[in-house]
Amino acid sequence: MNEMIPPTAAPTKRDTLLEVRNLKKYFPIRGGVLSRVVTNVKAVDDVSFSIGRGEVVGLVGESGSGKTTVGRTVLRLGEPTSGTIDFDGADIAKLSKPEMRRYRKRMQIVFQDPYASLNPREKIRTVLGHALAVHNIGTPAEREDRIVALLQQVGLSGDYLDRFPHEFSGGQRQRIGIARALAVEPDFIVADEPVSALDVSIQAQVVNLLDDLRAKFNLTMLFIAHDLAVVEHISDRVIVMYLGRIMEIAPTRTLYRAPNHPYTKALLSAVPNPDITQRKDRIILKGDIPSPINPPSGCVFRTRCPMAIPECAKVVPPLVEVSPGQFSACIRTAPPPGSFVPVSTL
Amino acid sequence: MSQVLSSQPPLLEVDDLQTSFIVGEGQDVRAVDGVSFTVKAGETLAIVGESGSGKSVTSLSIMRLLPKKIGRISRGTIRLRGKDLVSLSDREMRAIRGNDIGMIFQEPMTSLNPVHTIGTQIAEVVMQHDKLSKADAHKRAVQMLELVGIPEPAKRATQYPHEMSGGMRQRAMIAMSLACEPSVLIADEPTTALDVTIQAQILDLMRNLQQKMGMAIVFITHDLGVVAEMADRVVVMYAGQVVETGTVEEIFTKPLMPYTSGLMQSIPRMGESEEKQRLQTIPGYVPLLTKLPGGCRFRTRCAFAQERCAAAEPPLEVLDSGRSVRCVRWRELDLKTKATAP
Numbered sequence: 001m002n003e004m005i006p007p008t009a010a011p012t013k014r015d016t017l018l019e020v021r022n023l024k025k026y027f028p029i030r031g032g033v034l035s036r037v038v039t040n041v042k043a044v045d046d047v048s049f050s051i052g053r054g055e056v057v058g059l060v061g062e063s064g065s066g067k068t069t070v071g072r073t074v075l076r077l078g079e080p081t082s083g084t085i086d087f088d089g090a091d092i093a094k095l096s097k098p099e100m101r102r103y104r105k106r107m108q109i110v111f112q113d114p115y116a117s118l119n120p121r122e123k124i125r126t127v128l129g130h131a132l133a134v135h136n137i138g139t140p141a142e143r144e145d146r147i148v149a150l151l152q153q154v155g156l157s158g159d160y161l162d163r164f165p166h167e168f169s170g171g172q173r174q175r176i177g178i179a180r181a182l183a184v185e186p187d188f189i190v191a192d193e194p195v196s197a198l199d200v201s202i203q204a205q206v207v208n209l210l211d212d213l214r215a216k217f218n219l220t221m222l223f224i225a226h227d228l229a230v231v232e233h234i235s236d237r238v239i240v241m242y243l244g245r246i247m248e249i250a251p252t253r254t255l256y257r258a259p260n261h262p263y264t265k266a267l268l269s270a271v272p273n274p275d276i277t278q279r280k281d282r283i284i285l286k287g288d289i290p291s292p293i294n295p296p297s298g299c300v301f302r303t304r305c306p307m308a309i310p311e312c313a314k315v316v317p318p319l320v321e322v323s324p325g326q327f328s329a330c331i332r333t334a335p336p337p338g339s340f341v342p343v344s345t346l
Numbered sequence: 347m348s349q350v351l352s353s354q355p356p357l358l359e360v361d362d363l364q365t366s367f368i369v370g371e372g373q374d375v376r377a378v379d380g381v382s383f384t385v386k387a388g389e390t391l392a393i394v395g396e397s398g399s400g401k402s403v404t405s406l407s408i409m410r411l412l413p414k415k416i417g418r419i420s421r422g423t424i425r426l427r428g429k430d431l432v433s434l435s436d437r438e439m440r441a442i443r444g445n446d447i448g449m450i451f452q453e454p455m456t457s458l459n460p461v462h463t464i465g466t467q468i469a470e471v472v473m474q475h476d477k478l479s480k481a482d483a484h485k486r487a488v489q490m491l492e493l494v495g496i497p498e499p500a501k502r503a504t505q506y507p508h509e510m511s512g513g514m515r516q517r518a519m520i521a522m523s524l525a526c527e528p529s530v531l532i533a534d535e536p537t538t539a540l541d542v543t544i545q546a547q548i549l550d551l552m553r554n555l556q557q558k559m560g561m562a563i564v565f566i567t568h569d570l571g572v573v574a575e576m577a578d579r580v581v582v583m584y585a586g587q588v589v590e591t592g593t594v595e596e597i598f599t600k601p602l603m604p605y606t607s608g609l610m611q612s613i614p615r616m617g618e619s620e621e622k623q624r625l626q627t628i629p630g631y632v633p634l635l636t637k638l639p640g641g642c643r644f645r646t647r648c649a650f651a652q653e654r655c656a657a658a659e660p661p662l663e664v665l666d667s668g669r670s671v672r673c674v675r676w677r678e679l680d681l682k683t684k685a686t687a688p
Binding site for chain 2: 062063169170171172199200201202203204205207208211226227228229230232233256257266267268269270271272273274275276277282284285286287288289304
């Protein structure tokens, strides 16, 4: 589907750190006495995008959209079924496990539930110390100083070294999760729903912290979330996924002001608006997300799309550039390829 | 809407409710500490607060579903049409639950029985309420599923909860809680676990059903966007207490309590600014109930705190307009709802 997009510079004109091409991740479903693969869950189905150095790209979608699988697969926490993952010039999708080690230090993840991702029996000193020891960073004495500095960077006191995860609140635990990711001085961070489990007042603290750290260390980030408002506050560009495919990619402002894809429009309009002085017309989608085991033919969104026509069942719509840097996969709203002269790539 | 409502007597009146939990040897904490509010028929009252504010314990207290050994209502009254629920026997309370007060929880899986079909579960509720035959109760169950917008209701009635998606299960639970046409529906974070497009469906459904059936809704949530869309009146809770009440317009356009204003400012808003906007935050964390600061419970996080805020716990002041606020400085403060000037 990506043949029509020339493989040239990234839209942000920065140099590219991560370039994902035609990524697929299928989970086999086995059945019968011989446990043969009877079918596949197409969690990620032909996804291409790139992230510039120092850029924050938001990845939004509902449950079952494949957003978390994309995040894990680009870090090689799961093996891709096919496709390339070009990280700083090397296709890490093809690297062996030992070869991958070298890259692990450069790419880290922050999880949604900091409690589930911190060992409850380990003191903070140990949690953060591991990260440094695994990658042979510093002598034990230097590590201690480094850990204190890390805690301070995420807004925690160095006195917390000997505390256990349960002694912290949710927001503090997420700060520890961030400190752990930062410990090895990565270039690239996947933040998978990092603030979804937090209260509003704490969520704002953590979003601001991530934004500060990003600026301070020139981090590149893939920020995965279902909360569109949070994503807008931290991202330079946003990718919208539905049922394993990308529906739209656009610079943040464009996406929120002038969304092109009917799914993006519905998703934005579904977000409850805290401003009671503005009432908006809501697009209420019918039904649920179909099963990724047996996705609809053609456009995967067509079964819930208010604009669907019979043609939508026939072909998988390609991502077409509809305005500078804005790509949309819809035969109804995006002009046919060629009518707008593409100026950039995904 | 508010003018029509103001002439009616309240349906549910919670007065000075105090709910205590045993947390250690001989140590009690008041998870809910002197909470009062009323709801009228056809009205939606939102109780807003972050974790630990006591909003869910308030709803469990009304339903008398507190964990028996450790939690109890230690003071106050909960009146439904004038009748106090706190003094009812367990048996009498069971008759109220489902019949007069329905409840929807955040995670429908925890309140649906996994080993019975959806149809059977709803029919059971119906039979407890009306003297209907099994067949008629089942028909009613199918009607209820249809009412909440479940496609192929007859087929769905024969399915088990695990065969349904999250949104479907939430609809099924709404169908079950409304099967007996309760006059009060308590919805505790009913859409928090759902995707936004499904949330929009469920909120739309609740509004329509309220118009059709005229029930009072107590909507418990931490999501101010949902509050703005659903509520007529709002109760803001912090550390077990009510800190502010008012109509949805009053709360969202002119908050009087710094905590409410802080919450408003920390919500990320969509499509409002040209540039990436920094979010406003409330510093610090919600205090533990065992370690409450003396005086105003919010003062340790409040940008406007003064010495006198520590001196005594501020009372909840009721203003002429009917709204109330717990802050000694509210008259002097001009609080914002948004981080930036409009």
